Amino acid sequence: MEKRVITALIALGIFLPLLYEGGIGLRTLFLLLSTVGIYEFFQMKKMNIFSVEGVLTILATLSFLFSQRPLVALPRGIDYFFIYFLIVMLLMALTVYKSDQFSFEDAAFCSLISLYVGGGFSGILFVRSISFGMAIFVFLIIWGTDSFAYIFGRKFGKHKLAPEISPNKTIEGSIGGVIGSLGLGLLVVPFYNPVNFSVLEFVFLIVSLSVFGQLGDLVESAYKRQFNVKDSGKLFPGHGGVLDRFDSTFFAMFMFQILYKFFGNN
């Protein structure tokens, strides 16, 4: 437990200033974290990251980190998604070149994990590009959900949520996570309101973030169970790997992006 707290403090001590500054520092941090995330996936599937497919997958992942504000000027109509698609085509071509070692399904695995990890971190960059306050607010909801789900589950948990995948989670805990983070949001908003949403939109936003955060958590549990590992990696002592730490974030941030673009441009 002590190790867990120390790790969290050190990680936050690095992360928060970089999140505040935004720009190249934050992007570099995410470049590194994405690479580690892809490495963790390769480890789980017992694939070698020091290979053509490893390099291509990392490049495909990084292409998303330039999706919000490109550092390099691309011709009109060529966006990050084209770069991603081009790399996926190369991964498919690799199944020809290494036909006995690298299958179509391996190419599919590589293209999905780069979408998942790259898209997730790019979601955080999007939130940060709105404002620092907005980013903090969204993280507050995601991390709040985790903590409230834990507390409520401990206290009232009776009915299992997904016993096959994550035996400790309960429906009571999950609902508690949503209610708790909604309460947290309502508590914070009078002091600083980063979203100019109506009350209804505001409630909808928080509930969505909370639900999708929990969904992201379950998705990670599902693939970890499938690959038969407990933690995705060891980067954060007491917390596991990059994928363990950002599982809820990936899903929630992406949902935020969609909701914000649908309702938020006012």
Next chain:
Amino acid sequence: MEKRVITALIALGIFLPLLYEGGIGLRTLFLLLSTVGIYEFFQMKKMNIFSVEGVLTILATLSFLFSQRPLVALPRGIDYFFIYFLIVMLLMALTVYKSDQFSFEDAAFCSLISLYVGGGFSGILFVRSISFGMAIFVFLIIWGTDSFAYIFGRKFGKHKLAPEISPNKTIEGSIGGVIGSLGLGLLVVPFYNPVNFSVLEFVFLIVSLSVFGQLGDLVESAYKRQFNVKDSGKLFPGHGGVLDRFDSTFFAMFMFQILYKFFGNN
């Protein structure tokens, strides 16, 4: 052989008028062909298309067909790729709900095939959106490559190109395909020139289309061999399925899109 010719004539009799008209007719044809293409992939992997994952995969594929000129107005910043990503997230969520039947790798397979098939047909729509002449020109190069590779391979073929995957293809045939289609392009251009490219760009375009067309062909051979099937389907008697007929097209059309956007907007 006779069956093959009749099928080709009927297919061209339907395809060419729709390609000429463009618009909703062509889009509808591609909606149908994409669905059949996805069905063929599901058959190969022995997955059931009449399932949640089947429906989601088809929807993800179709989302690309609206990428060039959307029929529905989406909010600013929400593009086809967001829709695709959203559906991929739902496929990942399905691994939680159906944890014993639908794995992370299955979700990856579904997301790659929808990118491949949807992206391929969307590439044809892009070429057609430039002009009918341009579309015909590109198809001429792709189909010309096939024919010349066959003729040259028969006559001069000695060295195997990829014996593990496609035992009949030879390096001589492959080079003949490139040279033949380059000759065809140069023959056609004085009469009608759909591309305002310089000679060098023009040669580069044809060689790329020819090489990527052949690459697309090999990629298909690789996954058919892996799934242990001869044809991807039976839609076109004598020609096989949708994936058999459009294998070169998918890769070549995508390459065309990239090249055109890099060089072509002049």
